[in-house]
Amino acid sequence: MLHLNYKELLNADLQKYISENEAIDVQSLILKAEKIHGSSTTLIAHQITGRRKAKYKLPTWYRTPQIVYPPSLNLEQSSSEATAEYKKQFLIRHVSNRAKAIDLTAGFGIDTFCFSKIFNRVDYVDRNEELLAIAQHNHQQLGATNISYHPRSAEEMISESTHWDFIYIDPSRRDEQAKKLVRLTDTQPNVVELQTTLLEKTDHILIKTSPLLDIQAALRELKFVKTVTVLSVDNECKELLFFISRNSDSPPTIEAVNIESSSQHQHFEFKWEVETEASVPFSDPLNFIYEPNASILKAGAFKSIALKFSLTKLSKSTHLYTSSHLIENFPGRSFKVIKLQPDASDFATIPQRQINVTTRNYPLSPEEIKKKYKLKDGGEQFLIGCSGIDKKYLVLAELIKQRP
Structure with missing residues (x-):
């Protein structure tokens, strides 16, 4: 495991080198020299790699001078700035009293920092003292002054007889062998066992989990869930969020949110x-x-989405929908059908035989379709393989661009 003494990375010449050599081949860097500006090239390569990832995942961190990046796994597991910002806005809507909050599994501190913008005081909790020191340094660089730091476990911290207006917890989803875990009862800390204690300390809890988690299984294990949010960024599912409000007694609302690069949100x-x-x-x-x-x-909104937009479904197991007229602002991709069941003559007219192939509930994979019809990736048109009620379809189509 790579150990970071973040203070040695704050040398001005070293920071300039890291910033100016962002595109360098890090493996060649490690082989070329042992040290640069007094620091090991392994450590420098690690910082350059972290900076590259932060450029899109954490743009504010990327733009801020003297940010130190943690070990790769901690950076991988951290929230993106886009998802942390969404959580901040969610809490503005759902938590009225915002005096004190606590992040019980704070890690790299991305969510903690965003919470600090809307709560008077935030407690950062993580027993990894090296990671805590990095997060604290970065928060100072980012201008946060209302965060307190506690090198303790979540269980130790929550045992105190303190009340918070809001508790956030993102339990570890890897075991000691770094194997990914997807059941709530397997995570550390075990939020299923801890939830009663948490509800004695607050009225509002937000639990972040793996997108692989079974939503309905989690709802059977958790109490007082008010809202479940399935959170994606650019159509890649990133997080499941379970918002618990003490004594909530109505069935939870399930929200499907897709954050797009254009800063637009698709919400259903x-x-x-x-x-x-x-x-x-x-x-x-x-x-x-x-x-x-x-x-x-x-989220499993296979029928609700059809009802909302007055669409018909191709079949029970094919999660594609259709209409005779265009539905504007559909939360997903919309296609105009050019031809059903295209033949060899249709493919021959496609420039350079380049087409985007996608399938839903179809016996052939996209690669098999491309091989069968001698097609290549790319171009402007789409070929959609799908199953209807009693028939398989290939659909030649063009993507309809959403209005901003």
Whole structure:
């Protein structure tokens, strides 16, 4: 494991070198020299790699001078700035009293920093003292002055007879062998066992979990869940968020949110009870086809999305939808159908035989389709392989660009 003494990384010449050599081949750097400006090239390579990742994941950290990056696993597991900012805005809407908050598994401190913008005081808790020191230094560079730091476990911290207006917890999802865990009861700390104690200390809890977690299984284990948020960035599912409000007694609202690079949010919400009882008509592909975003698919809103936009579904197990006229602002991708069941002559007219191939509930994979019809990736058009009620379809289509 790489140990970081962050103070040795604050040398002005070293910081300039890291900033100016962001594009360098880090493996060649390590082989070329043992030390640069008094620091090991392994340590420098690690900082350059971290800075590259931060450019898109943590743009404010990337732009701020003298930021120190943690070991790769801690950076990988941290929230992105976009998801942390979403959580901040969520709490503004759902938590009215914002005097004191606590982040019980603070890690690199991305969420902690965003919480510090809306709470008077925030407690950062992590028993990894090296990581704590890095986070504290970075928070100072970012201008945060209302965060207190506690090198303790979540269980030790929560045992104090203190009340917080809000508790945030992102339990570790890897075991001692770094194997990924997806069940709530396997995480550290065990939030299922800890939830009663947490509810004695606050009225509001937000639990961040793996996007692989079974939502319905988690709801059976957690009490007083008010809202479940499936959070994606650019259509890649990143987090599940369970917002617990003490004594909430109504079925939770499930929110599917997709944060796009353009700063636009696709937002869809539904109730699971409505989803399970809903009935949706089926039809063959019509003039337009719709593919819900990753958050909607993970949330399981397969019928609710059809009802909301008055769409028909291709089949029970094919999560594609269709309509005769265009539905604006659909939360996902919208396609205009050019031709059903295209033949060899249609493919011959495609420039350089380049096309984007995607499948839903279809016997051939995109690679197998491309091989069969001698197609290549790219171009402007799409070929969608899908199953209807009693027929398999290939659909030649073009993507409809969303209005900003």
